[in-house]
Amino acid sequence: MNRAQVLRTLNTPATAPAYAPAAVRFTDREYLSIVYRTDPEALRAVVPEPLQVDSGEPLVRFEVMKMGDVTSYGPYVEAGQAIPVRYGDERGEYLHAMYLDSFAATAAGREVSAYPKAMGTPALYTDHAALVGTLDYGSVRVATATMGYKHQPLDAELAQEQIAVPTYMLKVVPDYDGTPRVCELVRTRITDLVVKEAHTGPARLQLFAHVLAPLADLPVREIVSASHIVTDLTLDRAVPVHNYLTEEEAS
Numbered sequence: 001m002n003r004a005q006v007l008r009t010l011n012t013p014a015t016a017p018a019y020a021p022a023a024v025r026f027t028d029r030e031y032l033s034i035v036y037r038t039d040p041e042a043l044r045a046v047v048p049e050p051l052q053v054d055s056g057e058p059l060v061r062f063e064v065m066k067m068g069d070v071t072s073y074g075p076y077v078e079a080g081q082a083i084p085v086r087y088g089d090e091r092g093e094y095l096h097a098m099y100l101d102s103f104a105a106t107a108a109g110r111e112v113s114a115y116p117k118a119m120g121t122p123a124l125y126t127d128h129a130a131l132v133g134t135l136d137y138g139s140v141r142v143a144t145a146t147m148g149y150k151h152q153p154l155d156a157e158l159a160q161e162q163i164a165v166p167t168y169m170l171k172v173v174p175d176y177d178g179t180p181r182v183c184e185l186v187r188t189r190i191t192d193l194v195v196k197e198a199h200t201g202p203a204r205l206q207l208f209a210h211v212l213a214p215l216a217d218l219p220v221r222e223i224v225s226a227s228h229i230v231t232d233l234t235l236d237r238a239v240p241v242h243n244y245l246t247e248e249e250a251s
Contacts, residue, residue, distance in 0.1 A: 005006060007156035007225065011107070011108075011111060011149055013154065014110050016105040018047070018104055018108070018113075019071055019072065019073070019104045019105070019107055019108040020065070020072040021074040022036070022071050023071065023234070024070060024071050024072065024073070024170050024234065024235055025070070025071045025187050025192075025232070025233075025234050026067055026068075026069070026070050026071075026231070026232060026233050026234070027068055027069040027070075027096075027232050027237075028067075028068025028069060028096075028196070028227075028230060028232070029065060029067055029068065029171060029230070029231050029232065029233060030065065030066040030067075030068065030124060030229070030230045030231075031063055031064075031065050031067070031227065031228065031229045031230075031231070032063065032064045032065075032124055032131055032133040032145060032147060032205045032224060032226075032227075032228055033061055033062070033063040033094050033162070033226065033227045033228075033229070034061070034062045034145050034147070034192060034205045034225075034226045035059055035223075035225045036059070036060055036062065036101040036220045036221065036223050036224055037057075037058055037059060037060075037062050037204060037221045037222040037225040038058050038059070038060050038218045038219055038220065038221055039058065039218075039219060039221065040053070040058040040101065042058075042217060042218050042219065043058050043060070043083060043187065043218065046096060046218070047082075047083055047085060047094050047096075048094075048170055048185065048218075049089065049211075050088075050185070051085040051086070051087055051094055051168060051185070052085060052086045052087075053083065053084075053085055053152065054084065054085075054086065054192075055143070057084070057153075057223065059083070059084050059097075060081055060082070060083055061081065061082045061083075061084070061093065061216050062078065062079075062080075062081055062143065062145060062205055062207075062215070063079065063082065063133075064078070064079040064122055064124045064133030064135070064145065065077065065078045065079070065124075065125070065136075066124040070105070072104075073102055073104050073105045074102075074109075076100060076101055076102035076105055077100070077101050077122045077123060077124060078098055078101075078105075078117075078122060079099050079101045079120065079122035079133065079134075079135040079143065080095070080096070080097045080098035080099055080116075081096045081097045081100070081215055081218060082094065082095050082167070083218075084095060085168065087168060087187070088167060088243065091165070091166075091168035091186070092165050092167055092168055092189075093165050093166070093167050093168070094167070094168045094169070095115060095116055095167050095168070095181040096116065097116055097118075097120055097135070097213075097215060098115055098116055098117045098118070099117070099119070099120025099121075099122055099135055099213065100117055100118075100119060100120065101119070101120065101121055101122060102245070103119065106118065106119055107118070110195065112238075113169065113186065113188060113235075113237070113238040114169035114170060114184070114238055115133075115169060116169060116184045116250075117122070118213075119138070120135055120136065120137050120142075120213065121135070121136040121138075121248030122134065122135045122136075123183070126149055129148065129149050130146045130147065130148065130149055130150075130222070131147045131149045131228055132144070132145070132146050133145040133146075133147075134211070135215070137210050137212060137213035137225070138147075138209055141208055142207065142208050142210045142213045142215055142216070143205070143206065143207050143208070143215055144205070144206045145203065145204070145205045145206075146203065146204050146205075147201050147202070147204075147226045147228060148201035148202045148203070149199075149201070150199040150201070151200065151201030151202065151227075152199060152200050152201060153198065153199055153200075153229075154199050154200040154227055155182075155198070156195045156198055158198075159195045159198035159227065159229045160195050162192055162227060163190060163193060163229060163230070163231060163233070164189060164193050165189070166187055166188070166189045167187070167188055167189060167239065168181070168185055168186070168241075169185070169186050169187075169188070169221065170181070170183075170184075170185060170186075170188050171184045171185075171186050171238075171240075180244075183243070183244040183245050184240040184241075184243050184244065184246075185240070185241050185242040185244070186238040186239060186241065187238065187240075187241045188229060188235065188236050188237065188238040188239070189236055190233045190234070190235060191233070191234045191235075191236045192232075192233060193231060193233045193234075194232040194233070195229060195230075195231055196230040196231060196232065197215060197228075197229065197230040198229045198230075199227070199228045199229075200225065200226060200227050200228070200229070201226060201228070202226070203223055203225075203226030204223065205223065206220070207219065207220055222245050
């Protein structure tokens with residue numbers, strides 16, 4: 001393998017890449033989202049500057065996403081937490097934690113972008129008259145969410161606003177001596193969004209303490225809202241907006 005071939009290598013292992021160089025389109029991506037209030041000090045402890053948390057509304061969005069079909073990855077399920085934030089005058093969400101049952105999607109999300117992805121076992125299904133979302137880490141349950149199944153319709157424009165909000169992530173790549181080689185805040189958002197179904201209803205959420213999946217460090221104090229949305233969408237590429245190594249805003 002010569003230098004030119006090495007430089008064309010997408011990722012490791014070189015002869016059997018973990019993921020393909022494909023534009024990713026999601027078809028029938030199903031969301032269960034529960035927004036809840038938590039402790040303001042808990043949010044401030046995990047949200048990186050220059051993002052700002054709205055101290056008057058210390059909110060977290062727990063979500064389970066069932067991917068019906070994904071270009072180059074196939075179906076998989078994902079769960080995690082997102083935190084409403086402000087970056088300057090823009091309101092968005094900081095992606096705090098994501099757990100998947102697909103190694104290819106986990107590796108690509110971390111390497112190509114900056115999604116805080118780790119392996120886990122999430123699930124989304126109906127049980128009698130409830131929509132149920134769960135997350136297990138190994139053999140241990142760390143989250144259980146339930147929502148009344150399609151109790152009321154949710155306005156499609158509101159659903160689109162919820163899904164298409166700009167998202168921020170922290171990209172950290174260590175150098176060989178353990179110091180950061182890359183340390184950036186990056187931004188991305190969803191494009192080509194089609195809302196196929198959208199509903200709301202009553203919901204409950206339980207989070208259980210786990211040292212390697214610490215979702216419960218953002219405790220549930222009050223359920224604010226819940227939604228069940230089915231979409232087609234594309235993920236835009238991530239772009240840096242702040243470099244912590246130089247403390248400069250990216251152009």
